[in-house]
Each structure stands twice: as structure tokens, then as C-alpha cells.
Amino acid sequence: xxxxxxxxxxxxxxxxxxxxxxxxxxxxxxxxxxxxxxxxxxxxxxxxxxxxxxxxxxxxxxxxxxxxxxxxxxxxxxxxxxxxxxxxxxxxxxxxxxxxxxxxxxxxxxxxxxxxxxxxxxxxxxxxxxxxxxxxxxxxxxxxxxxxxxxxxxxxxxxxxxxxxxxxxxxxxxxxxxxxxxxxxxxx
Numbered sequence: 001x002x003x004x005x006x007x008x009x010x011x012x013x014x015x016x017x018x019x020x021x022x023x024x025x026x027x028x029x030x031x032x033x034x035x036x037x038x039x040x041x042x043x044x045x046x047x048x049x050x051x052x053x054x055x056x057x058x059x060x061x062x063x064x065x066x067x068x069x070x071x072x073x074x075x076x077x078x079x080x081x082x083x084x085x086x087x088x089x090x091x092x093x094x095x096x097x098x099x100x101x102x103x104x105x106x107x108x109x110x111x112x113x114x115x116x117x118x119x120x121x122x123x124x125x126x127x128x129x130x131x132x133x134x135x136x137x138x139x140x141x142x143x144x145x146x147x148x149x150x151x152x153x154x155x156x157x158x159x160x161x162x163x164x165x166x167x168x169x170x171x172x173x174x175x176x177x178x179x180x181x182x183x184x185x186x187x188x
Contacts, residue, residue, distance in 0.1 A: 016052075017043045065166040072163060076122050084123040087143045098144035099128065102157045104135045105177055106165055112137075114168065115161045125153070 017040070024039030025031055087094045106112055109132070116127045116137060129138040139157065144150050165177050 013047055016047065020046060060168065060170055062167055065163065066168070069160075069163040069167045073118060073122075073160075076160075080123045080125070084142060087124075094143055096144045098141045098150045100139055100141060100150060100154055102137045102139065102154050104137055104161055105158070106161055106169065106173060107135065107176060108169065108173055111161075111164055111169055111173060114164050115157070118160050118164065119157055125157075 020043035021036065021039040024042055025035050028035045104112060104115060106115065112130060112132065112135065116130050119125050119137070119139060120127045124142045126140045127137055128140055131137075137157070141150065141153050144153070162177060165173050169177070
């Protein structure tokens with residue numbers, strides 16, 4: 001176990017302390033010195049008693065690919081929501097579902113988490129498991145008309161991964177993703 005220098009630890013903790021204090025004050029609904037000081041004490045207690053691992057650096061925010069991701073994500077929410085609503089309201093209900101595994105290409109904890117969250121937030125898909133070491137995500141898909149539909153939905157998860165890597169990945173993440181394209185892996 002490595003010991004982190006105090007300056008580095010402080011740099012990572014200050015934004016989190018500020019955020020926790022802001023949330024504390026918002027939860028109380030009024031601003032006062034008592035709420036501010038008690039929020040600071042609670043934030044310091046939380047960070048001391050429940051320390052979180054630091055996210056490894058290297059993440060970049062690229063505005064244009066981020067807007068592309070959010071635009072497609074909003075469209076996915078609308079289309080998938082309508083599809084799931086139709087499946088549940090139509091006569092006969094939901095006929096077929098599928099549980100599939102998708103081999104992800106990103107190797108960053110943050111990016112893998114973002115892919116899993118983006119996948120779970122879209123109606124009709126739910127992440128059941130994410131194997132960090134193998135980078136395999138197990139998902140439940142609703143509806144699953146046939147094998148082509150399942151393969152199309154698995155490929156769409158890889159498209160979401162690619163968009164997130166382009167929007168938030170480091171240069172190494174982008175290079176690794178492009179390397180998978182060269183290996184003949186499906187690269188939407």
C-alpha cells in the first residue's frame with residue numbers, strides 16, 4: 001500500500017468537501033453559519049470514516065464529442081422509453097427478453113462505470129454485472145425480438161462506449177479503442 005502525499009490528498013479532498021457542504025446546506029433548506037459549520041464537520045467525518053479511492057487521472061472532457069454523446073443519449077432515452085412502453089401496454093405484453101454479455105474495450109474504471117450507468121439509464125436495458133478484470137458487462141435486454149435484434153443492441157452498447165471514450169477518455173483510451181478497430185473487433 002502506498003502512502004499518498006498530503007498535498008495530493010488535500011487537492012483531491014477539497015472539491016469533495018465543498019460539494020458535501022453544499023449538499024448539506026441544500027438539504028437543510030436555509031443558509032446559516034451553523035449549517036455551514038455543521039456541514040463542514042459532517043463532510044470531514046464522512047471523508048475520514050468512509051474514505052473513497054481516488055479516480056486515476058488522465059480523463060479529458062471534449063465538448064463536441066460530449067454534446068454528441070448527450071444528444072444520442074437523449075434520443076436513446078426517448079426511443080427506448082417509447083419501445084418499452086409499447087411492449088408493456090400492447091396486447092400479449094412482453095414476449096422475449098435476453099441476458100447477454102458484451103466485451104468492452106475501455107480499461108478505465110471511470111469509463112467502464114460511465115458505460116454501465118449510461119446503459120442502465122436507458123429503458124429496456126439493465127446492467128446485471130460488470131467484471132472489471134475481464135471488462136465484460138452482463139445486461140438484461142427488453143425486448144429481444146430475434147438474434148439480429150440482440151446483436152444490434154450489443155453493438156449499440158459498444159457505440160455508447162465509443163462515444164463516451166471520445167468525449168471523456170484520455171489519449172491512451174482513444175488509442176486503445178482505435179487499436180481494437182485495427183484488430184477486427186466490431187468498432188461502430
